[in-house]
Amino acid sequence: MTKSISNKKNTKSNNVIWHRTLVDRTDRNQLNKHKSGILWFTGLSASGKSTIAHHLEKELYDRSIRTYVLDGDNVRHGINSNLGFSREDRRENLRRIAEFSKLFVDAGLIVLAAFISPYEKDREYIRGRFEEGDYFEIYVKCSLNKCEQRDPKGLYKKARAGIIKNYTGVSTPYEEPLSPDLVIDTEIFDLKKSVQEVLEFLNKKKFISI
Amino acid sequence: MTKSISNKKNTKSNNVIWHRTLVDRTDRNQLNKHKSGILWFTGLSASGKSTIAHHLEKELYDRSIRTYVLDGDNVRHGINSNLGFSREDRRENLRRIAEFSKLFVDAGLIVLAAFISPYEKDREYIRGRFEEGDYFEIYVKCSLNKCEQRDPKGLYKKARAGIIKNYTGVSTPYEEPLSPDLVIDTEIFDLKKSVQEVLEFLNKKKFISI
Structure with a gap:
């Protein structure tokens, strides 16, 4: 915060000089009337990450909270369309997403x-x-077995047949989070309950009031 | 628009299936009470692009318009920190920014x-x-001679001395825009007038009401 505020210097209007940040995150949080931050949903393919994120977004939108869902759909086809699924490309994919x-x-x-x-x-x-307090890891937990049963796009099937290479859970590992901020077990919770759990988490962290 | 709306299908809350977009751009524009889009400021280094963008942002913020400035400061040090200034890297830099x-x-x-x-x-x-109507190119016009006189960070001097390679205007070309949507000549307009010109442009394009 101090850093942002120290950048706020007036520039002389009759002289184009090196720019200053005149509107910062604190101002935007004030205009939106809520904090900003990131919820990072991790889990196997078909565990329910994107579905929960999109339904959560609807709940937040209804409370006038400004959000944006980032997932494979809008990232892999756009900014990271020139990356594959090798270990190196996965790392660069996530680096760009983080940035x-x-x-x-x-x-x-x-x-x-x-x-x-x-x-x-x-x-x-x-x-x-x-920064501390901006990032929260949510582990969307679901067994590989159950994810393979769901297999909504038939990708596990293709991975098992060797048509898709480097598929997490089949040919490359999924490492369970060691210290997630929240765990949502989608074999126990239905979608409504899963979304509710995240809303309660956001309430606890003072991002929203429910 | 049709595409977004057709994605809006309800999902069964008791079954985690492939996600749908439940909140789209139209919804967000409605919540923010203004259209979204991009103003692309192009021009030589020290022509005034970032300065105009930041001062414009302040004017827009004061009208509760949600904006974000992207420039070398927050892009080159973050997501594109692994790119240089070769022809190829410049292209990839801009591709990622566009995406x-x-x-x-x-x-x-x-x-x-x-x-x-x-x-x-x-x-x-x-x-x-x-899409048509989302993107507007603004040419921030200023002669190389004048930009070199300003040289707020001493970069032209370093480029002339050969310390910085591939510096636009010195060792690589700057191609003047052939059909910009707006031209701001910062050798004629001061900062206040420059910002005012863009505000009037945004008003004409119905992004804001001034």
Whole structure:
């Protein structure tokens, strides 16, 4: 905060000089009437990450909370369309996501990021890119067996058949989070209850009042 | 618009299935009470792009307009920190910026992007990534001679001395925009007048009412 405030200097209007930040995150949080931050949903494919994120977004929108969902749909086809699923590309994929998520948080939004993000080391890296109190890891827990049963897009089937390479849970590992801020077990909770759990978490962390 | 609306389908709350977009850009524009889009400021280093963008942002903030400034400061040090200034890296730099700007526009914000972006071909590519009416190119015009006189960070001097390579205007070209939506000549207009010109443009395009 101090850093942002110290950047707020007036510039002379008749002289174009090096710019200053005149509107900062604190101002935007004030305009939006809520804090900004990021919820990072991690879990196997078909565990329910994106579904929970999108339904949570609807609940937050109804409370006039500014959010944005980032997931494979809008990231892998756009900014990271030139990356694959090798260990190196997965790392760069998450690095870029972390960096532009920071801009979204600075812009005043609550980012709902839903990515498999299978490696603890990568998740720790992402957490480290945010300030304490801005980043929360939510483990969307579901057994591989159950995810394979759901298999809404038939991707597990293709991975088992060797058509898709480097598929998490099948040919590359998923490392369970060691210290998530919240665990949502989608084999126990239905969608409504899952979303409710996150809302209560956000309430506890004073992002919203429910 | 039709595309977004057709994605709005209800999901069964007791069954985690492939997610749907439940909140879209139209909803966010409605909540914010203004359209979203992108103003792309192009021009030589020290022409005044970032300064105009930041002062414009303050004016817009005071009207409760949600914006975000993207410039070298928050992009080159973050998401694009692994890119240099070769022709190839400049292209990838702008490609990534265009892609995550699209997400910001989808998130309901007016993006104020201030980048030298010296090549017409690259600017045309960026324009092509947006819908008609979402993207506007603003040429911040200033002669190389005047920019070198300003040289607020001493970068032109370093470029002339050969300490900085690939510096636009000195060792690589700046191609003047062929069909900008607005031209701001900072050798004629002071900062206040420059910002006012953009506000009037936004008013004409129905982004704001002044």
